[in-house]
Amino acid sequence: MANFGRRDILRHGIGIGILAAGAGSILAARTRLAYGATTFEKLQGTKSVTIGIANEKPYGYVETDGKITGAIVEVIRAVLAPYGITDLQPVVTNFDTLIPGLNAGRFDIIGAGMYVKPKRCEAIAFTNPLTQAGGAFGAKKGNPKNLHSLKDVAKDPTARIGTQTGTSQVDEIKQAGINPDQVVLFSKDTESIAGLQAGRVDVIYYPDLEINNLITTTADPNLERVAPYEQILDAHGKPSLNYQSLGLRKGDTDLVDAINKQLAEMHTNGKLLSTLAPFGFTQNEIPPADVTAAQLCAG
Amino acid sequence: MTWPHPFDLLPVLLQGARVTLEVTLMAAGVALVLSFVVGLARLAPFHPVRFLATVYVEILRGTSALVQLFYLFFILPAFGIRLDPMTTAVIGLGLNLSAYGSEIVRAAVRHVDHGQWEASVALSMSPALALRRVILPQALLAMMPPFGNLLIELLKATSLVSLITLTDLTFAGSTMVASTGRAAQVWGLVLLIYLVMALPLGWLVRRLEARLSVYRLPVKT
Numbered sequence: 001m002a003n004f005g006r007r008d009i010l011r012h013g014i015g016i017g018i019l020a021a022g023a024g025s026i027l028a029a030r031t032r033l034a035y036g037a038t039t040f041e042k043l044q045g046t047k048s049v050t051i052g053i054a055n056e057k058p059y060g061y062v063e064t065d066g067k068i069t070g071a072i073v074e075v076i077r078a079v080l081a082p083y084g085i086t087d088l089q090p091v092v093t094n095f096d097t098l099i100p101g102l103n104a105g106r107f108d109i110i111g112a113g114m115y116v117k118p119k120r121c122e123a124i125a126f127t128n129p130l131t132q133a134g135g136a137f138g139a140k141k142g143n144p145k146n147l148h149s150l151k152d153v154a155k156d157p158t159a160r161i162g163t164q165t166g167t168s169q170v171d172e173i174k175q176a177g178i179n180p181d182q183v184v185l186f187s188k189d190t191e192s193i194a195g196l197q198a199g200r201v202d203v204i205y206y207p208d209l210e211i212n213n214l215i216t217t218t219a220d221p222n223l224e225r226v227a228p229y230e231q232i233l234d235a236h237g238k239p240s241l242n243y244q245s246l247g248l249r250k251g252d253t254d255l256v257d258a259i260n261k262q263l264a265e266m267h268t269n270g271k272l273l274s275t276l277a278p279f280g281f282t283q284n285e286i287p288p289a290d291v292t293a294a295q296l297c298a299g
Numbered sequence: 300m301t302w303p304h305p306f307d308l309l310p311v312l313l314q315g316a317r318v319t320l321e322v323t324l325m326a327a328g329v330a331l332v333l334s335f336v337v338g339l340a341r342l343a344p345f346h347p348v349r350f351l352a353t354v355y356v357e358i359l360r361g362t363s364a365l366v367q368l369f370y371l372f373f374i375l376p377a378f379g380i381r382l383d384p385m386t387t388a389v390i391g392l393g394l395n396l397s398a399y400g401s402e403i404v405r406a407a408v409r410h411v412d413h414g415q416w417e418a419s420v421a422l423s424m425s426p427a428l429a430l431r432r433v434i435l436p437q438a439l440l441a442m443m444p445p446f447g448n449l450l451i452e453l454l455k456a457t458s459l460v461s462l463i464t465l466t467d468l469t470f471a472g473s474t475m476v477a478s479t480g481r482a483a484q485v486w487g488l489v490l491l492i493y494l495v496m497a498l499p500l501g502w503l504v505r506r507l508e509a510r511l512s513v514y515r516l517p518v519k520t
Contacts, residue, residue: 055477062474066311092474093464100373105381106464190476217480 039108039248040255043080048087051076052107054095056189057213058279059113059244062092071279072111075130076246078275079262094187096166099123102247108255110247113207115168121297125250127259129243129296131276132287135169136208137226138196138215145202149230150176153203160184162192162201168242169205172232193218207242209280243287243296256293264289305484308475312485315471316492322388322457322467323496327450329393330400337397338404339430352401359398365459367391372463388460396453403445407438436514443511447504451497468492 053060060070231239266272340352419429461470472489
């Protein structure tokens with residue numbers, strides 16, 4: 001091999017050429033694979049999923065020791081385990097940046113107990129519902145302004161109601177005809193509680209289980225969950241409930257289908273309730289199995 | 300080992316404090332370099348350079364830092380540019396602060412007596428040499444107090460980064476409030492930790508100022 005003739009060079013040249021072309025096409029094929037793979041396929045490949053949470057009890061939150069848990073988080077764990085996806089990586093962010101974060105690819109699933117609402121369905125896809133929830137008021141002990149429904153707040157112009165930006169409670173307050181001057185928006189549920197303690201609002205309005213958790217965690221004897229509380233009524237005069245689902249990107253239909261399949265199974269074998277029960281959920285909070293995201297998105 | 304209240308909150312809060320300090324120091328580095336580049340560009344003898352620098356300052360100073368971070372983090376990925384949270388924070392806050400910093404640089408350089416430039420020319424120094432050896436040493440001294448202000452402002456502005464999923468000190472505090480409900484204790488500790496971080500930064504800038512004071516001209520009589 002000491003001295004190459006022209007022919008050798010030519011031969012080697014062809015060899016290198018073929019090699020290069022081969023490497024090139026392998027690379028191209030790999031890139032195609034990487035771009036062509038759906039989120040679901042990618043998650044199965046890495047066995048890991050990134051979930052966006054808003055650090056709210058009981059849905060998805062960080063424990064004092066830094067561990068991630070919560071009702072919705074545990075359901076995600078249960079529905080993805082059969083597909084070999086067992087590593088849950090949390091991204092903690094504000095509730096109102098969950099949808100932009102999902103669409104920017106900062107995480108793959110919203111695990112914050114988000115209600116399925118037609119407006120949100122325009123931006124993201126939802127799985128079938130995990131839970132159903134009514135609203136509830138938190139107030140100072142004895143409920144000094146005697147507020148038991150959104151209607152009561154609308155009737156009393158001196159009453160002030162607090163809730164959180166980006167949540168569907170904001171829309172419900174608006175639809176109840178409450179004057180915007182009476183509404184105080186906080187960026188976190190814990191800030192709403194602080195606002196209530198400080199007398200900046202008379203009631204705070206959140207999903208019922210979130211109110212329970214806020215009041216338990218705060219452990220302030222001067223606060224209470226308002227009872228009785230009258231739910232908003234739908235067009236048929238029945239209490240209108242909200243349904244919480246996992247939020248996914250619109251394109252990830254195979255992931256939505258895969259999760260729905262597992263959810264249906266958890267419905268039948270009762271595992272949905274047993275997963276949610278440690279976080280204070282009861283049979284009342286389990287939605288009927290025939291309620292689908294498509295119905296809820298249609299409004 | 301479990302610490303007595305309220306010190307059991309410290310491990311999580313200190314982790315947040317570390318993120319806050321990292322973002323502060325790195326963003327301060329970015330801001331310092333850009334402050335000089337842009338500040339001197341605003342004094343450049345060429346109109347287009349001055350114009351571009353002015354546009355840079357007015358846009359970054361005139362829009363909200365929070366919205367700038369939102370844009371970098373949530374909108375840029377749609378254009379194929381995906382920065383990780385830490386990089387976004389350092390670049391975002393660094394760019395924002397440099398708009399203020401460049402004004403400090405510009406003002407301090409302009410403040411040096413024009414006679415100093417003339418004297419340098421008389422000694423046949425090139426403008427670059429004059430800037431480096433005569434003007435900047437005096438200007439640096441004048442920059443120190445406002446730069447110190449800005450650095451401490453930055454330390455506190457880092458609380459904005461929770462928007463882009465970084466768990467800084469403020470966000471760690473809000474996490475602890477959510478899981479323990481002990482708001483008064485948590486926010487009390489957070490205040491203290493910010494103070495403990497800000498004091499050495501202030502001291503550092505004062506030390507630098509003392510070092511630079513050898514360039515102070517004797518008071519004219």
